[in-house]
Amino acid sequence: MARPSARGKIVDAACEALHTLGFNGCSIQDITDAAEVPKGSFFNHFKSKELLALEVLERYGETSRMELLLDASKPPLERLRDHFEFLTSRYAAWNYNRGCLIANFGAEMADSHPPMREALKGTLDFWCNAVAGILREAQAKGDVDPRRNPDELARFLVNSWEGAVIRLKVVKDRSPLDDFFAVCFGFLLK
Amino acid sequence: MARPSARGKIVDAACEALHTLGFNGCSIQDITDAAEVPKGSFFNHFKSKELLALEVLERYGETSRMELLLDASKPPLERLRDHFEFLTSRYAAWNYNRGCLIANFGAEMADSHPPMREALKGTLDFWCNAVAGILREAQAKGDVDPRRNPDELARFLVNSWEGAVIRLKVVKDRSPLDDFFAVCFGFLLK
Numbered sequence: 001m002a003r004p005s006a007r008g009k010i011v012d013a014a015c016e017a018l019h020t021l022g023f024n025g026c027s028i029q030d031i032t033d034a035a036e037v038p039k040g041s042f043f044n045h046f047k048s049k050e051l052l053a054l055e056v057l058e059r060y061g062e063t064s065r066m067e068l069l070l071d072a073s074k075p076p077l078e079r080l081r082d083h084f085e086f087l088t089s090r091y092a093a094w095n096y097n098r099g100c101l102i103a104n105f106g107a108e109m110a111d112s113h114p115p116m117r118e119a120l121k122g123t124l125d126f127w128c129n130a131v132a133g134i135l136r137e138a139q140a141k142g143d144v145d146p147r148r149n150p151d152e153l154a155r156f157l158v159n160s161w162e163g164a165v166i167r168l169k170v171v172k173d174r175s176p177l178d179d180f181f182a183v184c185f186g187f188l189l190k
Numbered sequence: 191m192a193r194p195s196a197r198g199k200i201v202d203a204a205c206e207a208l209h210t211l212g213f214n215g216c217s218i219q220d221i222t223d224a225a226e227v228p229k230g231s232f233f234n235h236f237k238s239k240e241l242l243a244l245e246v247l248e249r250y251g252e253t254s255r256m257e258l259l260l261d262a263s264k265p266p267l268e269r270l271r272d273h274f275e276f277l278t279s280r281y282a283a284w285n286y287n288r289g290c291l292i293a294n295f296g297a298e299m300a301d302s303h304p305p306m307r308e309a310l311k312g313t314l315d316f317w318c319n320a321v322a323g324i325l326r327e328a329q330a331k332g333d334v335d336p337r338r339n340p341d342e343l344a345r346f347l348v349n350s351w352e353g354a355v356i357r358l359k360v361v362k363d364r365s366p367l368d369d370f371f372a373v374c375f376g377f378l379l380k
Contacts (some may be wrong), residue, residue: 006256009260009341020212020301021302022297022298024214024215024298025214025298025302060278072333091296097301098301099297099300099301103293103297103353103356104297106297106356106359106360107212107289107293107294107296107297107298107356107359108212108214108215108294108297108298110289110359110360111280111287111288111359112211112215117359117360117362120360121360122360124360128291139194145377148377149372151367152372152373153373155357155366155369156350156354156369156370156372156373157206158357159350159353159356159357159366159369159370160346160349160350160353160354161355162353162356162357163293163349163350163351163352163354163356164346164349164350164353165353165357166293166297166300166349166352166353166356167296167297167314167345167348167349167352169296169297169300169301169307170296170300170310170311170314171311172307172308176345176349178347178351179342179345179346180349182339182342182346183342183343183346183378185336187335188373188378
C-alpha cells in the first residue's frame with residue numbers, strides 16, 4: 001500500500017481539527033502536529049488555511065452520502081428520512097460534538113471569508129435542490145400536498161435541520177433531531 | 191452624564207467584536223483596542239475572555255425584546271410574528287452579517303466551553319418556553335391544531351429560525367427568513 005502523502009495527511013488531519021476546533025480555534029501548527037508532518041511543509045501544499053478549509057468542506061460533502069437522496073429504488077419520503085437518519089447516525093458517532101461542518105463554517109466564516117461563503121452557498125444549493133427533487137416526486141405520488149412550493153419547502157427543511165444540529169451541540173443528545181423528525185415527517189410533509 | 195467605566199466600555203466593545211469576529215476570531219487585544227482602554231485593564235475586570243462572552247450573551251438576550259412574546263394585548267400568533275419580524279429588522283440593520291449570537295456561540299463554543307454550553311441551553315430553553323406559551327394560547331383560541339405538542343413545536347420553530355439565520359449569513363439577504371415565515375405562518379401553524 002502506498003504511504004500517504006504529506007498533503008493527504010494534512011487534509012485528513014484538517015478534516016478532524018477544523019470540525020472539532022473550528023476554523024479560528026485551530027492553528028496551522030495544530031493541523032501539522034496532528035498530521036505528523038513538519039509545519040514548514042504546509043505551505044508546500046496549501047497557500048492558506050482558508051484554501052485547506054475549502055478542501056475540507058468538499059471532503060465533508062463527499063462523505064455525506066448525498067447519493068441516498070437519489071436512490072430511485074425507494075419511495076421519495078422514505079429516501080428523505082433515510083438521508084436524515086444517516087446524518088443522525090453520524091452525529092451519534094461523534095457523541096453529539098462537532099455538529100455540521102456547513103453550519104459551523106457558516107457561523108464562523110461566512111462574514112469574513114467570501115470564497116468560503118460562495119462554497120457554502122453552492123453546497124447548500126446542491127443539497128436543497130436534491131431535497132426539492134424528492135419533494136416534487138412525493139407531490140407527484142400524492143404524498144405531499146401539491147399546494148406546497150417544493151423549493152421553498154426544501155430550503156426550509158435544510159435550514160431547519162442545520163438549526164437542529166446547532167441545538168444538538170448545545171444539548172448533547174439527539175432530541176433536537178427527534179423534534180425535527182416528529183414535526184417534518186409527522187405532519188409538515190403531508 | 192457619568193463617563194462610561196472601563197468595564198462598561200469593554201463590555202460594549204465586546205458585544206460588537208464577539209458578534210462580528212467570533213469568539214476565537216477576536217483577541218482580548220482587539221476588544222481593549224476597540225474599547226480604547228489599556229490591554230492590561232482587561233484582567234482588572236474579567237478573569238477570562240470566556241466570562242466576558244457569557245456577559246455578552248446575557249446582554250444580547252436583554253436587547254432581543256423577548257417581552258414582545260408576552261404582550262397579552264395582541265393575539266398570540268400576531269405576537270409571535272412580531273417577535274420574528276423584530277429579529278428580522280435587526281439582521282437587516284446589520285446588513286445580514288453577524289447572524290444570531292446564540293447560534294454563533296453554539297457552533298463555535300458549545301463543544302469546548304461547558305459554561306457557555308449551559309448558558310446557551312438556558313437561553314434557548316427560556317426562548318422556547320415563551321414560544322410554547324404562545325402556542326398554547328393559540329391552541330386555546332383554535333388558531334393552532336390542538337393535536338400539536340406545543341413544547342416540541344416551539345423547539346422546532348426556534349431551531350428552524352436559528353438555522354435560517356445561519357443561511358442568511360451565507361446568502362446575505364432575508365430570503366431564508368422569508369422561507370421561514372412562508373412555511374410557518376403559511377401552513378405549519380394551522
